[in-house]
Amino acid sequence: MKIGLYPGSFDPFTVGHLDVLWHASSLFDRVYVSILRNSAKQPVFTEEERVDLIRKVISDAGIDRVEVLTFDGLTVKHAKALGAGYLIRGLRAITDFEYEFSMDALNRHLAPEIQTVYFMAKPEHSFLSSSKVREIGSLGGSIHGLVPECIEKMITERLAQQ
């Protein structure tokens, strides 16, 4: 059974994340989307909010074989505990590549048996990040088309309170 782990901050989940998840779910028997709890970044959305948002998207989009979790500590340790042989990441631009390149080297050092697979962002998503969504939303701009429609209202309302 091929199990993939898609780790990230997802603060909040965007259409770019959803695109990666769609493709991953068609390749793996099971995919765990797992939210990093101990990120150095101070998240805007709580852990529970992010879990709820992603679960809503998965159920709305009808994606099978996907489960949402949270974790802290080393990603490869979490992957091993789940029996996942693959990490799933998205690549937008050169800046992502540099970061992913060094993370891959470190993860291989820690767990050579785990491979990371990368999905290229759609060109129209290459500019899209959670931080841009937070910025636009908290300044009162429209985030329509940037986040899955079923969670747009929840995210808009939450960011308006910032």
Ligand code: ADP
């Ligand atoms: P992290 O804090 O681990 O970078 P993110 O939530 O920002 O977590 O992103 C999780 C993963 O999804 C990363 O691999 C990131 O490159 C990828 N990703 C983020 N935005 C997009 C996008 N617009 N298109 C494709 N992949 C993306």
